[in-house]
Amino acid sequence: MSSRVVLFSTDSCTYCGAAKSLLSTRGVAFEEVDLSEHPELQAELTSVTGLERYPQIVVDGEPLGGLNELRAAEKSGLLASWGSD
Helix, strand or coil: CCCCEEEEECCCCHHHHHHHHHHHHCCCCCEEEECCCCHHHHHHHHHHHCCCCCCEEEECCEEEECHHHHHHHHHHCHHHHHCCC
């Protein structure tokens, strides 16, 4: 069963584009939530994840982290398991 991957982003975030590209290249379906015009939701997400930078990636309801953590998941082989059914 595939994992539910949610990528929280902002318009001005270059790392967000790199994360989206990596997920797409690896065939992992993800939902993007652009918080650019919603500072109140950014604050709420920060209170849940403890992270203030973007992207913020949540896998099956658990915060993964940002682009560095996504790259580590790819290197370890974890990312490949997210797209399989």
